[in-house]
Amino acid sequence: MARIELSDLAHSYKRGASAPADFALKPMNLTWRQGGAYALLGPSGCGKTTLLNIISGLIIPSQGRVLFDGRDVAHLPTEKRNIAQVFQFPVVYDTMSVYENLAFPLRNRGMAAAAVDGRVREIATLLDMTGELDRKARGLTADAKQKISLGRGLVRPDVAAILFDEPLTVIDPQLKWELRSKLKALHKALDVTMIYVTHDQTEALTFADTVVVMHDGRVVQAGRPDELFEKPAHTFVGYFIGSPGMNVLPASVAGNQAQIAGATIGLRWSYDVPPGKRIEIGVRPEFAMLARPGEGVPVTVERIDDLGRSRLARLRLREHAVAASVPDELSEIGETAGLILQPDHIHVYADGERLEGRA
Amino acid sequence: MDKPQNNRAWFLVLPVLAIVAFSAVIPLMTVVNYSVQDTFGNNQFFWNGTGWFRELLDPTTDLGGRVRDSLWRNLLFSAIILTIQVPLGIAVALAMPREGWKVAATLVVMAMPLLVPWNVVGTIWQVFARGDIGLLGYTVNRLGIDYNYVADPLAAWVTIIVMDVWHWTSLVALLCYAGLKSIPDAYYQAARIDGASRWAVFRFIQLPKMRRVLIIAVLLRFMDSFMIYTEPFVVTGGGPGNSTTFLSIELVKLALGQFDLGKAAAMSIVYNLIILAVCWVFYTVMTNLDVERRRPPADA
Numbered sequence: 001m002a003r004i005e006l007s008d009l010a011h012s013y014k015r016g017a018s019a020p021a022d023f024a025l026k027p028m029n030l031t032w033r034q035g036g037a038y039a040l041l042g043p044s045g046c047g048k049t050t051l052l053n054i055i056s057g058l059i060i061p062s063q064g065r066v067l068f069d070g071r072d073v074a075h076l077p078t079e080k081r082n083i084a085q086v087f088q089f090p091v092v093y094d095t096m097s098v099y100e101n102l103a104f105p106l107r108n109r110g111m112a113a114a115a116v117d118g119r120v121r122e123i124a125t126l127l128d129m130t131g132e133l134d135r136k137a138r139g140l141t142a143d144a145k146q147k148i149s150l151g152r153g154l155v156r157p158d159v160a161a162i163l164f165d166e167p168l169t170v171i172d173p174q175l176k177w178e179l180r181s182k183l184k185a186l187h188k189a190l191d192v193t194m195i196y197v198t199h200d201q202t203e204a205l206t207f208a209d210t211v212v213v214m215h216d217g218r219v220v221q222a223g224r225p226d227e228l229f230e231k232p233a234h235t236f237v238g239y240f241i242g243s244p245g246m247n248v249l250p251a252s253v254a255g256n257q258a259q260i261a262g263a264t265i266g267l268r269w270s271y272d273v274p275p276g277k278r279i280e281i282g283v284r285p286e287f288a289m290l291a292r293p294g295e296g297v298p299v300t301v302e303r304i305d306d307l308g309r310s311r312l313a314r315l316r317l318r319e320h321a322v323a324a325s326v327p328d329e330l331s332e333i334g335e336t337a338g339l340i341l342q343p344d345h346i347h348v349y350a351d352g353e354r355l356e357g358r359a
Numbered sequence: 360m361d362k363p364q365n366n367r368a369w370f371l372v373l374p375v376l377a378i379v380a381f382s383a384v385i386p387l388m389t390v391v392n393y394s395v396q397d398t399f400g401n402n403q404f405f406w407n408g409t410g411w412f413r414e415l416l417d418p419t420t421d422l423g424g425r426v427r428d429s430l431w432r433n434l435l436f437s438a439i440i441l442t443i444q445v446p447l448g449i450a451v452a453l454a455m456p457r458e459g460w461k462v463a464a465t466l467v468v469m470a471m472p473l474l475v476p477w478n479v480v481g482t483i484w485q486v487f488a489r490g491d492i493g494l495l496g497y498t499v500n501r502l503g504i505d506y507n508y509v510a511d512p513l514a515a516w517v518t519i520i521v522m523d524v525w526h527w528t529s530l531v532a533l534l535c536y537a538g539l540k541s542i543p544d545a546y547y548q549a550a551r552i553d554g555a556s557r558w559a560v561f562r563f564i565q566l567p568k569m570r571r572v573l574i575i576a577v578l579l580r581f582m583d584s585f586m587i588y589t590e591p592f593v594v595t596g597g598g599p600g601n602s603t604t605f606l607s608i609e610l611v612k613l614a615l616g617q618f619d620l621g622k623a624a625a626m627s628i629v630y631n632l633i634i635l636a637v638c639w640v641f642y643t644v645m646t647n648l649d650v651e652r653r654r655p656p657a658d659a
Contacts, residue, residue: 085548
């Protein structure tokens with residue numbers, strides 16, 4: 001049970017790195033509160049696993065501090081940090097039974113046999129593995145093996161945090177849902193900090209109450225799932241979260257007016273645009289509406305995707321591709337149409353970072 | 360299954376069959392042929408039935424006694440070799456570097472003894488262990504230990520065992536090293552997270568993952584040590600007395616020294632069957648160690 005703070009943390013796999021490109025993790029400050037359910041979300045190679053391994057102590061960071069309840073543990077080995085971690089691929093001890101596998105982390109820490117037994121049976125019940133406790137781990141399916149790995153992470157009663165490194169990659173989709181809800185339930189039951197690394201936004205958004213989005217070794221936004229959706233702090237967040245992602249269009253902004261590809265659009269707020277930066281506006285397809293020709297910005301229609309409950313228009317605004325919602329009442333869509341952007345939901349970005357507007 | 364049956368595919372096996380016939384089956388059959396006959400030269404053969412085999416396996420006869428004694432020496436030698444080389448090989452493999460330029464350097468140094476021809480190894484140690492001009496023999500004697508492998512059976516045994524350890528431990532180590540390299544990093548990381556001791560990492564991760572290569576290592580080392588001929592022949596010539604006379608040395612004496620082709624052929628067959636039998640036992644025992652584990656359905 002602990003609050004985990006990362007202070008001026010950075011890591012490079014090269015020795016004596018100085019250029020920003022050498023750093024797998026760019027300098028960052030971040031706090032993980034006790035008992036939170038976090039998801040660390042980002043594409044492959046963005047530094048998620050590096051960050052996780054720094055927290056667990058498998059990697060010593062090149063600079064900065066890792067504080068557990070205010071105590072710097074950056075240079076302590078894993079064994080002394082009281083942290084549990086579950087890896088992407090199942091790690092089981094082949095020659096042991098399921099029971100012995102689950103008991104292993106406890107026995108290694110010298111827990112009394114009776115306490116071990118109670119704890120192992122409790123976790124086995126949570127994971128629906130009570131019937132398999134006496135089986136050897138070797139012959140089990142990949143699903144079952146990963147459940148054992150999860151169990152070994154969960155079994156220790158006093159850990160500061162449990163870290164999951166894409167733990168459901170090898171699991172069947174059906175079971176994935178089940179295990180994820182189970183983890184969520186366990187989180188509530190155990191009141192332990194959980195950090196869940198994934199590149200799957202659905203996984204992140206359903207598991208976590210705080211999602212930390214990483215991009216290129218940097219934390220670009222940490223917030224509730226609805227914040228990430230409604231106010232993406234970075235164009236990357238807008239693009240990475242949501243399906244399809246946010247439309248990002250180069251624009252020039254002056255006051256509460258934006259010019260996109262020759263058309264003028266009204267904004268909800270006014271912006272002071274810093275000079276010399278790349279200015280873009282971002283609007284999610286959910287807040288971009290297809291309209292009849294002559295209304296809004298003129299666009300050409302490339303195709304309409306029928307998603308069942310709704311329709312999605314793939315449009316072209318000069319050379320830029322745009323995705324937009326199609327209102328139910330709109331029919332007979334021709335080759336040209338109009339596009340209406342809801343001013344409340346248009347964000348302005350300078351070099352990728354979101355600008356705060358003023359009234 | 361509706362695979363087309365095409366029996367003409369069997370013709371493709373013919374070349375292999377022919378090669379195996381010429382390289383193994385036909386020579387073996389000539390040995391079988393000799394083993395049931397007696398000859399006095401001039402290419403004249405007389406039927407002897409199972410006579411040689413009965414004599415060979417009856418320890419009260421002169422030949423039977425020699426065979427029995429050398430068989431015990433062989434078994435003792437192989438047992439000692441396996442008890443030393445397998446643990447030592449594992450230990451060396453664990454100590455070998457895992458990355459960097461040292462890997463290549465270590466591998467080359469380790470492979471060196473394996474590249475030396477048997478009789479050269481014998482000659483090296485024959486000279487190395489001599490009390491008068493050999494570096495090892497001279498040093499040991501100067502340290503006050505009476506060591507003379509020509510006269511003392513124990514010294515002779517120690518010499519050939521040390522020589523074999525020097526020659527072949529690398530093989531076990533290299534095989535184990537290959538097994539160790541195949542263990543994903545995540546296992547070691549998980550073990551650290553689980554708070555496993557160094558011993559537990561060895562016992563529950565490294566040893567189980569090395570099991571397959573260890574089976575191969577044990578089989579190879581058993582077969583090779585059980586068939587050992589050249590090195591003891593060069594170093595001790597089977598002496599002092601008969602103390603290092605192994606089955607192979609006995610066999611060569613019989614076949615080429617006394618030209619008893621019938622006896623030698625019978626002995627070759629028995630020798631061969633013993634090796635096959637022991638290997639079969641080793642293999643069965645070592646693979647059945649986890650039959651219990653395999654009974655549940657295999658991995659998805």
